[in-house]
Amino acid sequence: MLNLTTEQRNPASAQVDTLSARQIVDLMNSQDALIAEAVARESENISRAIEIIADRFRNGGRLFYQGAGTSGRLGVLDASECPPTFSTPPSMVVGIIAGGQRALTNAVEGAEDNPDQARSDLELHHFSSKDVLVGIATSGRTPYVLGGLKYARSLGAATVGFTCNESSELHPLSDIVIAPVVGPEIVSGSTRLKAGTATKMVLNMLTTGAMVLIGKTYGNLMVDLRASNEKLKLRSIRIVAEIAELTPPKAEEILLACQGEVKTAIVASLHQIDAQAARELLTSHDGQLRAALPQQ
Template structure:
């Protein structure tokens, strides 16, 4: 932990944007475009750490664990967003990947930055969710110093949970003791200190890769198809039918009948078609493989 945050990379002035208030609209866009290229490099530089986080998390979830994202402000919102997108994309129960944000649901739409300083609230959130040794807690904090996140990580470690730390500052600036560290060094922001910009973009990218990679390891993907997609609206039904048509010789009408018989579960439908199984038999095979 650090006593002063002024020296942190996320708080520094960017020499490339010192005249930001004098630029034309097009020049502002061009400046952002140049600076945002740093997010791709940051992800590339952290690729081994992100891969390690995928492996650690997928093993835990296979053994009955859960993944928790913890953050405040923008970092918390990004964690909640990634968690919320797992059920419709991969048909996971809402409990499998959860987002915890300082201030709760209200903080998703209202500023709650003052709550990030309450370390004890982070610890309390971990206790309320019954985090245990099977779980993984990923603390997200662009500047690396958020007390709420550190309180949550410490409480998780006290329960023998695995921990991941995702920040946009170096280990020299903020040191932690966790299982996996992901450092996304995007440089100073175009608007000094506004970590919803490059830091937020890189964080979103890393979480996209982490959660998708975990779901791939959990068997939620065949090739590059989301075969566990939740068929909850017309768009997703159309996607499910296209997946069935791509992976089987069925016509759209035949695929629709099969999807209905499978209970609108693409993975079940595929096993029914490929192995000649009933929906119940296909479901049993899937359950056996997931245990």
């Protein structure tokens, strides 16, 4: 374990208990500045993973995250934010944490040490060869995550490993390994810190990149959002008004006629067709709004 970067002592924080609050902030900020560089070094592997995920989505597959502790919580968080942001069904991106729902807020003793449970958890979701599994283990050796990757690979599913160590046990089990080496933590072994931040950054890239590739945005506008609250409702109106060049009241009227579907409302307005015809036009263009718009 001592050869794992994530478990080593950080010389920069060897005397952290003698520092003032401001000094602790400055120290942590200087260490956090290293994270983006570590993630950037993994750009090629992240890009390949995004392409695989998007391809699986296009062919009816799903994305699964599986991890324990902080890693599991971050996977669940990223998955839970996809439906409101991209109007995806909850089953399209799934986060699974060792120990189940209770582990989101409380440590579940020994959950990460059970590789067989990972298989059982995936089976509950009918995980198949069409899907892709991202196994998140900053140490690269969590038995629960290794068990999930082994099972996914046995089915012929795509496997992506995430770790913050250069070489690990998940490497041979993964088609692609994303390994931003962020260095030892301020508090030795506390991978909720730099490693956790790197994890969040990469997961943001995986889902956002894949969603963009399958047509969930128009430019940088989230045209497939689900207006589940007042903020998102107002955003929907602004997006339709901007792209279709409508007044906000008119944009709201068309959105209502299209059951709140932003892309449908835009296509219906610009083509002067009804909601169902707009949906069919979008479907014929694989959901890509830009391709479904009138050509200039």
